[in-house]
Amino acid sequence: MKLELRNITKRFGTLVANDNISLTLEPGEIHSLLGENGAGKSTLMNVLYGLLQPDAGEILIDDKPVKFSGPGDAMASGIGMVHQHFMLIPVFTVAENVVLGNEPTSKLGRLDLGAARKLVKEISDRFGFDIDPDALIRDLPVGSQQRVEIIKALARDAKALVLDEPTAVLTPQETDELMEIMRGLAKSGTSIIFITHKLREVQQVADRITVIRQGKVVASPSPKASASELASLMVGRDVDLEAKHKPAKIGKASLVIKDLTVLDDRNHQMVNGVSFEVHDGEVLAIAGVQGNGQTELAEAILGIRKVHSGSILVSGNDVTKSTVRQVLESGLGYIPEDRKKDGLVSEFTIAENLMLDGSFTPPFAKGIQIDFAKRNEIAKDLIQRFDIRTQSAETLAKQLSGGNQQKVVVARELGRELKVLVASQPTRGVDVGSVEFIHEQMIAARDSGKAVLIISTELDEVLALADRIAVMYRGKIVGIVDAKTSREKLGKMMAGIAA
Amino acid sequence: MSKVEVTPGLFSQAEVKPSLKATIAMALISLVVLFSFGIFGKAGDVRFVWSEKREVIQLPDLTVNSMLFCTVIASLLIALTLLSVVFNRMKKLTPIWLTCLFGFFAIMALLAWLATGAAQGVQMIFILSNTIVLAIPLILGGMAGIMSERVGVVNIAIEGQLLTGAFVSSVVGTMTGNLYVGMVAAMVAAALVSMVLASLAIKYLVEQIIVGVLLNVLVIGITNFLHSAWVDKDRVNLNFPGTFEKIPIPLLSDIPIVGQTLFDNRITVYLMFLIVPTLWFILFRTKLGLRARAVGEHPLAADTVGINVARTRFWWVTLGGMVAGLGGAALTIGNVGSFGREMSAGQGFIALAVVILGRWQPIYVTLGALLFGFTIILRVWANQVSPGIPVDFITMVPYLVTLIAVAGFAGKVRPPAASGQPYVKG
Numbered sequence: 062m063k064l065e066l067r068n069i070t071k072r073f074g075t076l077v078a079n080d081n082i083s084l085t086l087e088p089g090e091i092h093s094l095l096g097e098n099g100a101g102k103s104t105l106m107n108v109l110y111g112l113l114q115p116d117a118g119e120i121l122i123d124d125k126p127v128k129f130s131g132p133g134d135a136m137a138s139g140i141g142m143v144h145q146h147f148m149l150i151p152v153f154t155v156a157e158n159v160v161l162g163n164e165p166t167s168k169l170g171r172l173d174l175g176a177a178r179k180l181v182k183e184i185s186d187r188f189g190f191d192i193d194p195d196a197l198i199r200d201l202p203v204g205s206q207q208r209v210e211i212i213k214a215l216a217r218d219a220k221a222l223v224l225d226e227p228t229a230v231l232t233p234q235e236t237d238e239l240m241e242i243m244r245g246l247a248k249s250g251t252s253i254i255f256i257t258h259k260l261r262e263v264q265q266v267a268d269r270i271t272v273i274r275q276g277k278v279v280a281s282p283s284p285k286a287s288a289s290e291l292a293s294l295m296v297g298r299d300v301d302l303e304a305k306h307k308p309a310k311i312g313k314a315s316l317v318i319k320d321l322t323v324l325d326d327r328n329h330q331m332v333n334g335v336s337f338e339v340h341d342g343e344v345l346a347i348a349g350v351q352g353n354g355q356t357e358l359a360e361a362i363l364g365i366r367k368v369h370s371g372s373i374l375v376s377g378n379d380v381t382k383s384t385v386r387q388v389l390e391s392g393l394g395y396i397p398e399d400r401k402k403d404g405l406v407s408e409f410t411i412a413e414n415l416m417l418d419g420s421f422t423p424p425f426a427k428g429i430q431i432d433f434a435k436r437n438e439i440a441k442d443l444i445q446r447f448d449i450r451t452q453s454a455e456t457l458a459k460q461l462s463g464g465n466q467q468k469v470v471v472a473r474e475l476g477r478e479l480k481v482l483v484a485s486q487p488t489r490g491v492d493v494g495s496v497e498f499i500h501e502q503m504i505a506a507r508d509s510g511k512a513v514l515i516i517s518t519e520l521d522e523v524l525a526l527a528d529r530i531a532v533m534y535r536g537k538i539v540g541i542v543d544a545k546t547s548r549e550k551l552g553k554m555m556a557g558i559a560a
Numbered sequence: 561m562s563k564v565e566v567t568p569g570l571f572s573q574a575e576v577k578p579s580l581k582a583t584i585a586m587a588l589i590s591l592v593v594l595f596s597f598g599i600f601g602k603a604g605d606v607r608f609v610w611s612e613k614r615e616v617i618q619l620p621d622l623t624v625n626s627m628l629f630c631t632v633i634a635s636l637l638i639a640l641t642l643l644s645v646v647f648n649r650m651k652k653l654t655p656i657w658l659t660c661l662f663g664f665f666a667i668m669a670l671l672a673w674l675a676t677g678a679a680q681g682v683q684m685i686f687i688l689s690n691t692i693v694l695a696i697p698l699i700l701g702g703m704a705g706i707m708s709e710r711v712g713v714v715n716i717a718i719e720g721q722l723l724t725g726a727f728v729s730s731v732v733g734t735m736t737g738n739l740y741v742g743m744v745a746a747m748v749a750a751a752l753v754s755m756v757l758a759s760l761a762i763k764y765l766v767e768q769i770i771v772g773v774l775l776n777v778l779v780i781g782i783t784n785f786l787h788s789a790w791v792d793k794d795r796v797n798l799n800f801p802g803t804f805e806k807i808p809i810p811l812l813s814d815i816p817i818v819g820q821t822l823f824d825n826r827i828t829v830y831l832m833f834l835i836v837p838t839l840w841f842i843l844f845r846t847k848l849g850l851r852a853r854a855v856g857e858h859p860l861a862a863d864t865v866g867i868n869v870a871r872t873r874f875w876w877v878t879l880g881g882m883v884a885g886l887g888g889a890a891l892t893i894g895n896v897g898s899f900g901r902e903m904s905a906g907q908g909f910i911a912l913a914v915v916i917l918g919r920w921q922p923i924y925v926t927l928g929a930l931l932f933g934f935t936i937i938l939r940v941w942a943n944q945v946s947p948g949i950p951v952d953f954i955t956m957v958p959y960l961v962t963l964i965a966v967a968g969f970a971g972k973v974r975p976p977a978a979s980g981q982p983y984v985k986g
Contacts, residue, residue: 112864131866131868133865136865147861148858148860148861148864149861150853150854150858151857151858152857152977153850153854153857157850161850161851161861161867162851162862162865162866162867163866164847164850164851166846166847169846170847171845172845172846172847172849172850213865
């Protein structure tokens with residue numbers, strides 16, 4: 062099937078999310094759509110999938126124009142989509158999810174789950190997926206959930222498959238396996254649109270590349286283009302992919318974790334006897350695939366999640382049972398993994414967000430009141446120092462771009478006297494320019510003698526920042542290794558294989 | 561290179577002892593039964609009456625010494641409590657069947673104690689059949705609740721739908737002289753109330769709880785107004801429908817106990833027998849149900865496979881209203897025989913609670929509603945067999961039993977994930 066998007070334009074109010082974008086997908090080809098977060102990739106795909114209606118332009122299948130008023134139409138035309146956030150129902154089985162919307166039935170409208178199981182089994186076997194049709198989605202690891210999504214699309218006879226940031230949640234090994242799967246699918250005639258912002262993957266698998274920036278197609282480089290070439294096209298200027306830093310000047314251990322065990326809300330043991338130390342003047346990065354206990358670890362350090370057993374020391378003080386405020390006052394800065402949920406109050410202004418953790422003490426507080434003059438002065442200073450692009454300190458946090466929102470969080474945490482910085486996914490969903498800036502700030506914090514703990518699922522980020530790398534797998538530290546360790550070895554550790 | 565050793569059971573449930581709350585409550589109740597009803601209970605005999613006079617097959621009455629009976633029951637209760645302790649030691653939750661059995665025995669002891677020395681004895685048929693009849697509005701209201709919440713709409717307006725059904729069935733039934741017409745009118749009227757909720761909540765994204773509450777107030781206002789300004793002035797021609805005839809099912813209705821309880825009832829009861837399993841079948845065995853549940857769990861996911869979320873929600877909520885309307889009709893033409901001001905008396909809200917108690921499952925919700933029906937009849941009956949007894953206190957007992965049952969469910973209760981959340985496309 063040949064798929065063509067011609068001159069697609071989509072506006073949201075005054076924002077032009079897609080500006081006259083054209084794209085062709087030949088049968089059996091892997092076409093990579095490269096662009097930063099917010100460049101308009103997802104909007105374009107939602108238009109293709111019938112979730113959004115374009116303001117102008119048309120979609121052609123085998124040179125005939127088609128019109129999709131909903132995902133149902135798109136699917137009927139042979140387009141399948143694997144969304145970045147999986148569209149699976151956690152309490153349903155694999156088979157139920159796969160047939161949902163397209164259910165085989167026997168007499169009386171009775172659901173024919175036998176047929177559904179057979180369908181899943183057949184597709185799963187054909188591509189070597191190893192998926193149990195009767196497993197509940199919520200019990201499956203993300204990698205398998207993604208395969209269920211692919212099965213779901215194939216079960217509907219998808220001839221063109223859209224994969225939206227499919228590797229964001231995968232280990233390096235799972236990513237390699239996905240690449241294999243993609244090649245296999247392409248060979249069997251399925252065309253693939255592969256949306257990503259990871260250059261390495263594009264180089265590895267793409268037959269053709271289209272780069273989108275600020276809603277426009279900016280280039281169609283050859284698949285042999287170098288990473289830095291692709292990066293500058295994506296960002297629009299030259300980018301330094303490697304953060305440079307001076308050798309670490311290591312001091313005393315300011316953050317000490319001993320035999321820490323933490324449970325999640327359902328009493329599952331998510332952190333299991335973890336021990337490590339972070340010294341002044343070094344960056345320890347915790348690498349690992351999402352969901353291996355990093356979230357719970359970070360929450361336990363801050364004190365918003367109860368510690369089951371073990372201890373946490375911040376510059377020599379035991380804070381295991383301390384309140385969050387006590388932990389903050391002991392000199393710990395915390396950048397949460399989800400800025401929208403835990404890092405900011407999106408309905409508050411920038412100035413208000415910048416004082417969230419210090420509202421009860423001077424300089425922000427004057428008696429029981431807020432010292433507004435002082436607050437505005439500090440806000441102004443931080444906005445300038447941390448390069449927060451905004452008209453004024455009174456702008457609501459929700460109106461900022463992801464990168465600027467994250468800078469507000471970083472500014473708040475680094476804006477006060479710290480001994481230890483804990484940063485969880487510090488650059489998730491942030492544009493490349495802001496990534497550079499935030500990384501510089503992390504390194505600056507380290508160089509000024511703070512102990513920095515970075516928790517990241519992005520191996521690139523870990524390698525760019527870390528002095529030492531601890532790899533976490535299923536709640537345990539697989540090993541703590543030097544920053545010069547090879548990707549392959551780290552990848553294996555992330556899958557639980559110790560060196 | 562070696563695989564890291566991963567403790568078995570890691571990422572699965574950590575070792576947390578199940579709570580002893582249910583077990584402790586059981587122990588306390590066992591002791592109450594043992595001492596208050598048994599050892600220091602009422603002297604005299606209690607008579608269990610299994611059959612009514614008009615029945616073909618007569619079961620002999622069972623007359624036992626009240627204190628002895630309650631002591632025996634108490635020892636059974638203690639045995640069950642110990643079994644629950646054993647489960648707890650094995651780090652397992654007390655199973656549902658155990659709590660149900662416990663509840664059954666405890667209630668038998670309560671009945672025996674209440675009826676000690678009373679001439680009429682424990683009239684099983686009377687108690688059981690009234691339990692069912694009184695539970696119908698709760699059951700059908702509960703089914704309406706399930707039908708809305710399973711697709712992700714919180715239906716606070718069940719109370720209003722019951723009241724609408726009660727009013728319309730009575731008035732239309734009287735005016736047309738045909739109760740079946742009244743019943744259908746009730747269902748249509750309540751479905752219309754539901755439609756208002758559905759369109760405001762789904763199309764215009766108005767906060768569902770607020771719409772629901774407003775609808776309830778609105779229906780109370782309208783029915784009260786119509787009742788005093790119109791219906792009450794000409795009761796005979798407007799509010800005197802009478803009730804459906806009882807339809808005994810041949811042969812089945814002759815089975816002792818079960819026959820009189822289940823198979824000699826009005827059409828409203830039989831419809832309930834039909835609706836509950838049908839709803840269960842549709843929800844869990846058909847594609848309609850799979851889609852409905854998908855919409856209630858993850859509407860965006862449902863949308864991406866081509867399911868029309870708004871339409872699905874609209875029709876399930878509307879049809880739910882129809883079922884609630886039938887429940888309202890059961891209040892008037894299915895039981896009392898005329899409409900009274902605000903006669904739904906909060907049963908719509910109890911139905912909502914029962915939906916949660918019954919975990920959004922038609923069968924469990926029905927069982928829960930029956931328990932509430934039982935408390936209503938217990939109140940009436942307790943007053944007859946032992947006048948002067950603190951009835952309010954006695955009616956607490958079934959609720960206590962419920963609490964234990966709920967404690968047994970605890971941790972497993974999980975509403976549909978998208979319940980109460982409007983879905984905006986794109």
